[in-house]
Amino acid sequence: MREYEFVYVIQPDATVERETEIHGRIDGVISDHKGRLLLRDDWGKRRLAYEIRKFQKGHYFQVNFLGLGKEVAEIERLMRIDADILRYLSVLANDEVKDIETRVIEAAKQAEEQARRRAEREKERAEREERERERERNGGGPLDDDDDARFDDRGDRGDRFGRDDDEE
Numbered sequence: 001m002r003e004y005e006f007v008y009v010i011q012p013d014a015t016v017e018r019e020t021e022i023h024g025r026i027d028g029v030i031s032d033h034k035g036r037l038l039l040r041d042d043w044g045k046r047r048l049a050y051e052i053r054k055f056q057k058g059h060y061f062q063v064n065f066l067g068l069g070k071e072v073a074e075i076e077r078l079m080r081i082d083a084d085i086l087r088y089l090s091v092l093a094n095d096e097v098k099d100i101e102t103r104v105i106e107a108a109k110q111a112e113e114q115a116r117r118r119a120e121r122e123k124e125r126a127e128r129e130e131r132e133r134e135r136e137r138n139g140g141g142p143l144d145d146d147d148d149a150r151f152d153d154r155g156d157r158g159d160r161f162g163r164d165d166d167e168e
Contacts, residue, residue, distance in 0.1 A: 001035075001066045001067060001068065001097050002067060002092060002095055003065070003066055003097050004092060006026070006072075007060065007061070010059045019061075022085070025078055029071050030065050035066055035068070036066040036100070036104065037064075038066060038103065039064040044059070048086075058087070064093065066097055066100060
């Protein structure tokens with residue numbers, strides 16, 4: 001069997017139900033072709049490098065699966081006709097996976113690690129938002145007094161080393 005990595009971007013305003021339907025279609029194609037889903041990773045909503053169909057953001061997902069190759073064409077066909085899919089990319093990650101069970105175990109460990117990292121990022125984000133709310137309640141702005149030192153009044157006159165043209 002071969003291992004494939006499939007990344008796709010869904011419109012940012014798609015509902016959770018619609019995202020679940022798209023995931024289900026992909027899972028169905030993989031199972032219909034006797035493949036095995038290894039990992040699904042939600043990368044979250046991110047800014048696109050360029051505007052696609054008037055969207056500046058997209059919800060990214062990555063799927064790793066084992067298969068013989070026929071499922072890739074069917075998944076790509078489904079993505080092409082789905083209006084909520086902005087972009088997709090299929091990559092052959094490993095041409096020959098010899099020990100399937102070992103790869104399944106490795107993928108489970110990867111999924112656990114990704115979930116742990118996601119939880120840490122979410123916790124940090126919540127703490128940061130709480131600190132910002134606390135500053136606003138105490139009458140402070142979104143920046144600390146120390147943060148203002150990062151900004152100077154030179155604008156674009158200084159070069160990248162912080163010198164003015166007339167200092168030389």
